[in-house]
Amino acid sequence: MEKENFRQLIHASGIFIVFVNIFLSPIIAILTCIAIVLIVEAIFRIDENRKVFFFSFILRKCKRKNDERGFVYFFIGIILTLYLFKFNIAIANAAILIFLLGDSASTIFGKKFGKRPLPFNERKTLVGTSxxxxxxxxxALTQLPLIPALVGALCGAITEAYSPIDDNIPIPVIAGIAMSLVVYLI
Known part of the structure; x- marks a missing residue:
């Protein structure tokens, strides 16, 4: 499996946080994310001096060059989304799913099938954004009705298309804000 595909599989596996949020609570989901960041940071430190069984293999398979702590931004985006939208678990979950699944799909499909770059961002493709x-x-439809899900997915895709390299924070937050506006104002 290619490095980027493996990385995106790991990225999408963050879906377990949605289940923690549904079956336990937003606070437990936030604490789970914080615990994961602290544990992985500790393993990173240990791994600098000696290889950690299995972790070193995964790290080599999915780490990008010059991206020491991309996973921290990944979890900050999820934690911020859980906190900001704790008043509506469905919106929080939909925003996280938009981020996890959409971002992974854009990378996998964009790299494999994308030929035409977007006119405003040559690093992104029409196929990836679609x-x-x-x-x-x-x-998002697993959590919300069509209109808020549609608006959230569209805002997430636009955010990803315009974003610089690290879009882990803005995608779920902007999608969540957009869906909240639709749910509470329409």
Missing amino acids: AFFIVALVG
Whole structure:
């Protein structure tokens, strides 16, 4: 499996946080994210001096060059989303699913099938952005009705298309804000 595909599989596996949020609570989900960050940071430190069984293998398989702590931003985006939208678990979950599934789909499909770059961002492709939107919409529909899910997926796809390299924080937050506006104002 290619490095980036493996990385995106790990990225999408963050879906377990949605289940923690549904079956336990937003606070438990936030504490779980914090615990994961602290444990992984400790393992990073240990791994600098001696290889840690299995962790070193996963790290080599999915780490990008010059991206020492991308996973921290990944969890900050999720934690911030859980906190900001704790008043509506469905919105929080939909925003996280849009981020996890859409972002992974955009990378996998964009790299594999994307030929035409977006006119405003040459690092992103039309195929990748379309894949983001479709997969994010399907994920959001598991939590919300069509209109808020559609708006959230669209705002997430636009955010990803315009974003610089690290979009782990803005995608779920902007998607969550957009869906909240639809749910509470329409």
